[in-house]
Amino acid sequence: MNGAWIAVVRRDMLLALRRRSDVATTLFFFVIVASLFPLGVSPEPALLRTLAPGVLWVAALLACMLSLTRLFAVDYADGTLEQMVLAPQSLTLLVLGKVFAHWLVSGLPVVLLAPVLGLQYAMPNDALLVLVWSLLLGTPALSLIGAIGAALTLGVRGSGLLVALLVLPLYVPVLIFGSGAVAASQSGLDAGAYLSLLGACSLLALALTPWATAAALRIAVE
Amino acid sequence: MLSAQDLACTRGDRLLFTGINFELRAGQLLYVLGENGSGKSSLLRILCGLRSPEQGQVSWQGEDIRRQSDAYRSDLIYIGHLNALKDDLSALENLSISCSVLGQNDGAVRARAALQGLGLARCADIAVRNLSQGQKRRVALANLWLSRARVWILDEPFSALDTAAIVLLASRIGEHLAAGGMAVLTTHQEVVIAAVTVQELRLT
Numbered sequence: 108m109n110g111a112w113i114a115v116v117r118r119d120m121l122l123a124l125r126r127r128s129d130v131a132t133t134l135f136f137f138v139i140v141a142s143l144f145p146l147g148v149s150p151e152p153a154l155l156r157t158l159a160p161g162v163l164w165v166a167a168l169l170a171c172m173l174s175l176t177r178l179f180a181v182d183y184a185d186g187t188l189e190q191m192v193l194a195p196q197s198l199t200l201l202v203l204g205k206v207f208a209h210w211l212v213s214g215l216p217v218v219l220l221a222p223v224l225g226l227q228y229a230m231p232n233d234a235l236l237v238l239v240w241s242l243l244l245g246t247p248a249l250s251l252i253g254a255i256g257a258a259l260t261l262g263v264r265g266s267g268l269l270v271a272l273l274v275l276p277l278y279v280p281v282l283i284f285g286s287g288a289v290a291a292s293q294s295g296l297d298a299g300a301y302l303s304l305l306g307a308c309s310l311l312a313l314a315l316t317p318w319a320t321a322a323a324l325r326i327a328v329e
Numbered sequence: 330m331l332s333a334q335d336l337a338c339t340r341g342d343r344l345l346f347t348g349i350n351f352e353l354r355a356g357q358l359l360y361v362l363g364e365n366g367s368g369k370s371s372l373l374r375i376l377c378g379l380r381s382p383e384q385g386q387v388s389w390q391g392e393d394i395r396r397q398s399d400a401y402r403s404d405l406i407y408i409g410h411l412n413a414l415k416d417d418l419s420a421l422e423n424l425s426i427s428c429s430v431l432g433q434n435d436g437a438v439r440a441r442a443a444l445q446g447l448g449l450a451r452c453a454d455i456a457v458r459n460l461s462q463g464q465k466r467r468v469a470l471a472n473l474w475l476s477r478a479r480v481w482i483l484d485e486p487f488s489a490l491d492t493a494a495i496v497l498l499a500s501r502i503g504e505h506l507a508a509g510g511m512a513v514l515t516t517h518q519e520v521v522i523a524a525v526t527v528q529e530l531r532l533t
Contacts, residue, residue, distance in 0.1 A: 114429030118415065125417040125456075186411025193377060194430050195403035201430070329380045 111196040115204030116211075123212045129177065133213045134220065137170035141224040152229035159228035160238070160289035164282055167217045167242060171249040172274065174213045176267050178205065178257040183327065192328050198321040206254045206317070214246035230293070237292040237302070244305040245285045251312035252277045258323035281308050330354050331376070331480055331511060335385035338371050345371055346532050347384070355479075355509040358502070358524040360516070363532035369515040370410065372532065373484050376513060377407045389480070403432065406478040408486060412469035416458035420444055420468045423457060428475055436475060443474035447497065463489045470494075473501055481505060483514040495520060 123130050144162050145155055182188040182205075191201050221242050222235045230238070256274035260266035288301030330352060337347035345368030353359050361369045374380040376387055378394050378401065386393045389401045414423045421440055428436025444453045447467045452460055457468065466489045473481065481502070487495050495518070502512055503523035 110434050111430050111432055114426050118418070118426045118430075121422065122415060122417055184411075185415065186409060186413035187415065189379060189407070189409060189411065190413045190427060191430065192379060193402055193405065193407055195399055195432050196430070197399075 109196065109200060111194060112200050112204045115191075115201050116208045119205060119208030120211065123208070129174070130212050130216075133170050133174045134216050136173055137166050137217055137220065138224065140166040140169070142227060145227045155228040156230060156293060159225060159230050159234075160286035160293070163221055163225060163228070163238065164241075164245075164286040164289070167221065167246065168249060168278055168282055170217055171213055171246065172253060172271060172278075174209065175253040175257045175270050175274070176260070178209055178254060179261055179324065179327075180257075180266070183261050188324065189328050192325060198324065199317045202254065202258075202317045202320045202324065206250050206320075209254070210247055210250040214242075214250055218242040218246060230289075234289055234293045237298045238289045240302055241285045241288040241298070241305055244302055244309055245281050248281050248305070248309040248312040249278060251309070251316040252281075254320045255316055255323060258320045258327060261324070261327035281305065284308065330388075330390060331513075332388045332391075333376070333385065334388065336372070336375060336382045336387070337384040338368055338375060338380075339383050340368070340371065349385070349530065349532075351528060351530055353511050353513065353528070354526075355511060356506050356524070357511050357526045357528060358506055358522060359511075359513045359528045359530060361513060361530050361532065362515070367532040369532060370484050373407070373409070373482050373513065373515065377405060377482055378402070379407075404479045405482065406472065406476045406480070407482045407484075408469060408472065409484045412465050414457045414465060414468060417456055419454045419456055420449060420460070420471075421453045423468060424471055424475065427472065431476075433475065433477070439475050440471070443471040444468070446474060447471055447494065463491060463494070466490055467494055470498060473498075473505075479510050481510065481512040481514075483512065485515055485517070487516050487518050487520055 141163055144158065148154065148158065179188060192198055194201065218239060221238050225235045225238055253274050256270040259273060260269045263269060284301050284304045288298040291301055292298040332352040333349055336349040338345045351359060361372055363369050371380065375382045394401045421444065424440035425437040428440065441453060444450060449464065449467055452464060457465060470486060486498060499520050499522045506512060506524045
C-alpha cells in the first residue's frame, strides 16, 4: 500500500478522534430523524414497515451530506490542501484517502447503526440484513460523489446549500436502488438485482469521481 | 536549473507583472522584492505550479513544469503564508504525517530531531493549537530540516520568527545552497544568507 495514502487516512482518522463532536453530530442527526418518524407517524407496524426503507435511506443520505462541507474546507483554510496538491504523489490517490476516511467516519457508523434503528419500524430480520448490505454497498458512492460537490464549492459562501444542489441529483439513483432493495426484500422478492446495481454505482463512482474531485481541487487552490 | 521565461500574471483585471525572466542554477539564491500587493506571492505560486501564469512558462531542467509535474514536485518544497498545520495534532504528528504525504517514510524519527534543533523539544507532543504564532511558524519551517528537495520556495519565511530562529533558518538556507540546492524567497527583513550568487528580482 502506498505510504502517502495511508498517511492521509491516518491524519483524518486522528483528527476525527480528537474532534469527536463533529462525528457525533452526523450520527446524532441520523438517529434522531430515524427515531422521530415512528413517534410522529403511527405505531401501526404495517405502515411503519412500508415507510422504513425510504425513511432510513433518506436519513442516511442526509447525514452523509451534512458532513460533506467539512471534507476539504478545513484543509483549504489551513494550507494542507496546497501541500497535498504539491505532493509528488498523485492527487487522485490522496483524494481517495480523504474520501475513504470520510466514509469510515460518517458512512460506516450509519451502516452499523441502521439495523438497530430498523427495529423501531418492525422490520423482519432478512429485511434488516438487506438494509445493512444496501447501505454498505451504497454509502461509498455517497461519499465519492459528495467529494466532487465539496471540492467544487470550496471557498464559496453558502457552500452548504450549493453542495446539496449539486450533489442531490446524483444521489437519486443510489437512493432509489437502496430503498428499492429493502422494499423488495420486505415484499418477499429477491433484492439481488438492486444490490448489484448499488455495487455498480459505487464502482462507477470509484472509477470516475476521484479524478473529477482532484481537478476541482486544483482549480480551488489556484 | 530552474528558469522562468517571460512570465506574466494578472489578478482580476489588473496586470501584476509581465516579462519576468530568470535562471537559477545550483547553489543560487533568488530574492523576490517588491511592495505589498506587487505580486510576490503570486509569482512564487506560479513557480510552484499552484497557479498558471497568464503568459510564459516555468522550466525545471529545461522542461516546462506543467509537462513533468511529478518529477518537479518531488524536487520542490513550498512554504507559503499558511502553515499547513492541523491544530488538533501535535507538532510531531503534523511533521511526521506531512513527511509521509510527501513520500518520505523515515519522517517520524527525523522529525523529533528537527524539532529539537529548532528549540521545540518541549512542545513536540502538545497540540499545535496551544503554541504561539512564532512556534507554529517554527514547526512549519521544521519541514526544511526534513526535506530532501532541491528547490525551496519560501514566502516570507522570516515572518513571526524571533532573532534566534531567524539566524537558525538563515544558516539552514545557507547550508542548503552550499549543498547545491537553490532557493527563491521573499522577505521584508534584512537577513544575511551565505550564498555564492544572490540574484534579486524587483517587482514593481
